[in-house]
Amino acid sequence: MAYLELHNISKTFGGAGAVVDFDLAVERGEFVSFLGPSGCGKTTTLRMIAGFELPTAGKVTLDGQDLTTKAPNQRNVGMVFQSYALFPNMTVGKNVGFGLKVRGRPKDEIEGRVKEMLELIKMSHLEKRYPYQLSGGQQQRVALARALAIQPHVLLLDEPLSALDAKIRLELRAEIRRIQRELQITTVYVTHDQEEALSISDRVVVMNAGRIEQVGQPFEIYNFPRTEFVAGFVGTLNQLRVKVVDAASGRVAFGEQSFLTGGPLEAGNGAPVLAMLRPEELHFGVAPSENQLTGKVESVNFLGSVVRIQLSVGPAKITLDALNERRLNLPRVGDIQTFSFPPHAVWVMPAA
């Protein structure tokens, strides 16, 4: 039995279903992210774990115990809010110690734990400061320490980094992961930033319109998406409308050109399907045993470590990502270029 289980959770507001039939088992010590666009129900689900919303149907169990009807202040789950929610009238130290104080722990225990937590987030020297004297990143670290101080069974984070600058976000992201690993605490993390979710999670739950689209490890989600939504939402994707030429060999036709996909296809010959292809799997030049396509360069965008090139092939536009090299000769707009990709890089989905 998994540590945290959500059994067929549903939540409706008015007549609308915000979360529909959400079923998930989280292992002890695992880091799971809920990923999806705004309004997909990820925050609502998180709040149901915390107890701020009651599910319309289904139940939440922690280590076998049914939490569904327990009040939020009796669940012992720690939550970190997007807006930090630090108590403005208390110092950093008092904020972190609040959870222990309301449990009636003795003073020296509280002091000891506060020191421990502040060391964990590397802010020991700021114990006497007030929240309004801290930067966003610092406040969020304090919020994290505050949630961890009570040694919760589960740690919940609701888009904690959305309000921060890009650089701080990266630093804090790594920090959160480091602390989570050190404390081995089961964590649920909500975000709409797919790069964030992919980089820190053990598993990712992709959500859309209240439902789970796919659950899996980041590599799996990215390279083997099971629905069109997941494929399009996570990372950049080339989606080509092609016609099956030979289902047995997996050949599809694209305008006047054709290429091989990874293996035999289910659709019949002549059927229209979508061929999905990640930009980084394409490269300029010709390679034996790989597919080739030719197109005209429409735009060249230098993004730093990656050069993103858009080509028009027949009626469609294809994006190609090349890794930056100092001796790279960037193609010019208007050039006719040939590029190749291995057949196994393509996967096929039925056309909508």
Next chain:
Amino acid sequence: MRRRRFWPWFWLALGAIYFFVPLLATGEFSLRAQRDTLSLLAYQRVLQDNQFISSFLFSLRMAVLTILFGLLLIVPTAYWVHLRLPRWRPLVELLTLLPFVIPVIVLVFGLIRTYSSPPFRMTTTPVTTDILLVGGYMVISLPYLYRSVDVGLRAMDVRSLTEAAQSLGANWVTILFRVIMPNLRTAVLTGALLTLAIVIGELTLAQYLARPAFGPYMALLGQNRAYEPAALAIMSFGMTWAAMGMVYFLTRGQQAQIGGGH
């Protein structure tokens, strides 16, 4: 989150009792002018009283003058502060709070002491005393007028509008009257309504300057008659309600207009 709804309703009920009982009582009282029956006699008497009409009109005139001159003084000043002297803003705001510090009665005292002896013999003729009255009213209504105008100015991008107008060749007077003022319509109206309510109900200033305003009229009536004051109170409450209702409607409830004790 489940919440016990008892206590909030309880406090509300208590509050409602406290606030409505006097109103109901006054209303009931005002209907008893005729023995043993409920009638609008008291209201009739009041409305037919010449003094009522004249004092009401007098106060109305004073209110209009106060509003006009007040706006003439405040709008350009507030505009200038917003545009050119933002650092002075706290100071100006403090100044506008001053009338709160000086209670009306003290203001009256000061006015009379200063202006009734040489070189300003202003309390001798009606006209000059009226000027004094309007001046006093302006001071009293200053906080409310300024606050309304300030809020209105903040809601519009004063700097950009001014610069746009200037680049199109307008001079200051034009800008003020054709660009700024029209956009301040709501703010001006709310300030005017508040001032109206204040001036009409004002007693202290008018009484000591011995001018026939509405406030002293009410007080006089209170000393001599029994039922008419109640009728007046109800009418006055109704008028205030109408004025505030308009304010609320104009601002869509965004600003709570705060009065105070007199």
Next chain:
Amino acid sequence: MIGAFQSAQGEFTLQHIADLSQRFILEAYRNSIQVSLITAVVGGLFGFLLAYAVTIGGLPVLVRAMVITFAGVASNFAGVPLAFAFISTLGRTGVLTALLKSGGVNLYSQGFSLYTFAGLSLTYLYFQFPLMILIMAPALDGLKREWREASENLGATGLQYWRHVAMPILLPSMLGTMVLLFGNAFGAYATAYALTGGTLDLVTILIGAQIRGNVLYDPGLGFALAIGMIVIMSFSIGLYSWLQRRSERWLR
């Protein structure tokens, strides 16, 4: 015009300040302060409860709108009409008085009178409550929902939340507003005058008497009284803005 009241600090000698310590003048100050203090505290507490009821207390939005509008009206209702209203209600021949008499309770023989300081305080509350509500409702709105959730999340009960988080945050605003209420009551004149015709011993009434030339017509005394009032009011305003600044700092 605006400089008019400033010149009231004209001629006075220390003699008048000493006069201030005359028995009945001290009485006046004591009375004024008492009335102001009581209406400030009672007005503050009950006004706060009402503001709480319509904001966090979760009463319907319509109710809140009505209360706020009414508060706006009621806070402007002071002065002569208010006095009339209360006389009609609780005066010697007032409606409520008569009602209670027919029910067997004779208010005035029990020692109650509207025309005392107690009656005045009761009347003052009519504009003190609304003032408190109008100022505290936005302050209560400012209590972010997440603070409550965070405290619950950390294991606190509702009571603990109020004691450790909400009250400390609100206290500066509450106290500041009560100070405002104090100043408001202290400077009130018209209501007191209309209620009793100038017989109550309040500082404001005394100043009025000086102007009219009753009894002790002594302009210097008037000045001194005025100065005394200004001092007290300035002190209140100062206290109020200090408290305001403190609460703003936290509620950013």
